Amino acid sequence: MARHRYYPKNQKLQEKIKKQFQELQEKMGILFDNEKLLTQAFTHSSYVNEHRKKPYEDNERLEFLGDAVLELTVSKFLFNKYPAMSEGELTKLRAAVVCEPSLVKFANELEFGNYVLLGKGEEMTGGRQRPALLADVFEAFIGALYLDQGLEVVEKLLAQTVFPKIDDGNFTYAMDFKSQLQELVQRDSQGLLQYQILQEKGPAHNREFISRVLLNGSELGTGIGRSKKEAEQKAAQVAITALTLLKEQ
Structure with missing residues (x-):
């Protein structure tokens, strides 16, 4: 057998x-x-x-x-x-x-x-x-x-x-928020941008990231996302709004 x-x-x-x-x-x-x-x-x-x-x-x-x-x-x-x-x-x-x-x-x-x-x-x-x-x-x-x-x-x-x-032209020149913020800062010669991940929390299948963006060491905005990239994009979006409002004052 x-x-x-x-x-x-x-x-x-x-x-x-x-x-x-x-x-x-x-x-x-x-x-x-x-x-x-x-x-x-x-x-x-x-x-x-x-x-x-x-x-x-x-x-x-x-x-x-x-x-x-x-x-x-x-x-x-x-x-x-x-x-x-x-x-x-x-x-x-x-x-x-x-x-x-x-x-x-x-x-x-x-x-x-x-x-x-x-x-x-x-x-x-x-x-x-x-x-x-x-x-x-x-x-x-x-x-x-x-x-x-x-x-x-x-x-x-x-x-x-x-x-x-x-x-084939599959990509457009559409800018993401990080690129928009970078151009805004460069145009006005305002200094150096830096992104930091402040916190990671939640289980691996439901992770959440908190990021912030700094300009010359000063915080411009924070963002929360399901990935580091998403959190950084949202922080950049907040920063753009903050800089725009500052210019209008």
């Missing part, structure tokens, strides 16, 4: 995760030298919280790096693509490309939501469709790809997924 092989639950889970990310790499035509970086890019903090005994690390640090890499690569593309554009116009266009709604579209087109490792609570509350989470995963993936393959491979990926959309 044939004997059945029984695997520990965690071993089965590890095999499932490994197969999942092998599938993603094959689909994208990118093979990671360090697959741990790829897994980390898709690991949400809620998953880490439920697997504390395992060596999982969430994607927040990679998101931080990916945000900077995206800004650099998109800036380089726009700088070379539009030599007649002013600094202000380039800033507006870049903001439209790297803003949260755009990052969510990129993530959805690559079906990144199917690969995110989530805790049960986040899964049950629709985390796979949450815009802030998807935008963060896209940035984290870019950060992981940069560490593993370098800037050239990142630019190659963006040339397939992002840059054609710029060429």
Whole structure:
């Protein structure tokens, strides 16, 4: 009689995760030298919280790096693509490309939501469709790809997924509030803007951030959002109103 092989639950889970990310790499035509970086890019903090005994690390640090890499690569593309554009116009266009709604579209087109490792609570509350989470995963993936393959491979990926959309005119020059505030301050030579996250509260699946924006060290406004980016945008919106009222006095 044939004997059945029984695997520990965690071993089965590890095999499932490994197969999942092998599938993603094959689909994208990118093979990671360090697959741990790829897994980390898709690991949400809620998953880490439920697997504390395992060596999982969430994607927040990679998101931080990916945000900077995206800004650099998109800036380089726009700088070379539009030599007649002013600094202000380039800033507006870049903001439209790297803003949260755009990052969510990129993530959805690559079906990144199917690969995110989530805790049960986040899964049950629709985390796979949450815009802030998807935008963060896209940035984290870019950060992981940069560490593993370098800037050239990142630019190659963006040339397939992002840059054609710029060429096709999918982005407008519409400014977000942070860009509007930056231009307002620069125009009047008022000084240096700085954003700070004052507080993070709530469980991973229902996180809330409080941000403030400072001008030369003095607070201009605060904002609350479901993501750091949203909180900063709302703080900038309050700051614009405050500066406008100040000018009218």
